[in-house]
Amino acid sequence: MNSLETVTDSLLQKAIQLRPFVGHTPLYPIKNIGDHDNVNIYAKMEWQQFGESVKARPAYRIIRDAIQSGKLTSDKSLLDASSGNTGIAYAHIGARLGIPVTLCLPENASEERKQILKALGVKLKLTPRGGGTDEAQKVARKMYEKHPEKYFYADQYSNPSNWEAHYDTTGIEILEQTNYEISHFIAGLGTTGTFTGTGKRLKEFDSDISLIGLQPDIAMHGLEGWKHLPTAQTPAIYDENMADATRAVSTEDAYELIKETARKEGLLLSPSSAANLLGALELADHIEEGTIVTIFPDDGNKYGEVFNQLF
Incomplete structure (x- = not known):
C-alpha cells in the first residue's frame, strides 16, 4: 500500500467512526396543535445529530x-x-x-x-x-x-449520494418508529434529497403510502433552502413523477406557526420546519384517518433575524 492509499484509508476510517453520530433522530408527536381525532402527526427532529440539521x-x-x-x-x-x-x-x-x-x-x-x-x-x-x-x-x-x-x-443537487443517504437511513427510521403504520409522508422540496430518498424507501415498503411534496406558494419566498420549482432550476436528483401530490405553503403562515408551536408544543422551529408542519396540518384537515410524518430540518437557533420579527 502506497502513502496515498494509506492516507485515504485512514480518512475513510475516521469517517466510518463518525457514522453513529449521524441520523437516529427521534420522532416527535404533535399533540397540541390542530384537532384531528383519527390522524396522528409526527415529525423527525433532525437537529438532534452531528451537524445539527437534516443535511x-x-x-x-x-x-x-x-x-x-x-x-x-x-x-x-x-x-x-x-x-x-x-x-x-x-x-x-x-x-x-x-x-x-x-x-x-x-x-x-x-x-x-x-x-x-x-x-x-x-x-x-x-x-x-x-x-x-x-x-x-x-x-x-x-x-x-x-x-x-x-x-x-460535491454538487449536492445532482449527487445521488444525497438521496441515497435518506433511502438508507431516514426512510427506514420512519418505518420502524411508526411501527410500519405510516400512511402519508410530506416534506419540502429543496435539493429534494430528503423527499426523494425517503419516498423511494417508503414506496418500496408500501406503494399505498402517499408522498406529498411541499414548495413555496410564490417565487420570492422566505423559506431558505426551499425551491419554487416552476421558477427554479429543478435538481437533477428529483423524480417529478414520485410525488402523489404537491402542495403550496405560505411563508407568512409558516412564520405564524412558529409562534404557535413555541407556545403550544415547546419547540422553537425554523421557518422550514414550521412550513413542513403547516403542510402536515393542512393535509390532516383533508383526510379522515392516518399517520402523517414530516421532517423538522432544523430548529430556530440559526434564525435570529426571523425571531426578532416574531417575538
Missing part, C-alpha cells in the same frame, strides 16, 4: 462516498453551493475529518449561518442574493472547472 445525513454520505471512491483526498478541498444547512453539515464533518471546505453561499443567508461557517473554518464565496442557490451552483461549478486539481465538487 448531516447527505453531507456525511457525500463525503464518505467521495473518500471511498478516491474523488476526495487529503490534498483537496470540498467545494459546493449551499443555502446554509448543508454547508454547516459539511463544515462540522470536515472539521472532524480534517477536510477543508469551500462554499458558495447566497449573500442573503442568515448572519448566524455565516458566523457558524466562519467559526468552523469554511472559506466563503458569497453570491448575489437575487440568484439564490441556482446562481451559487453556477459559481461553484466555474470554480471547479477552473481548478479541478484543487477541489472535490
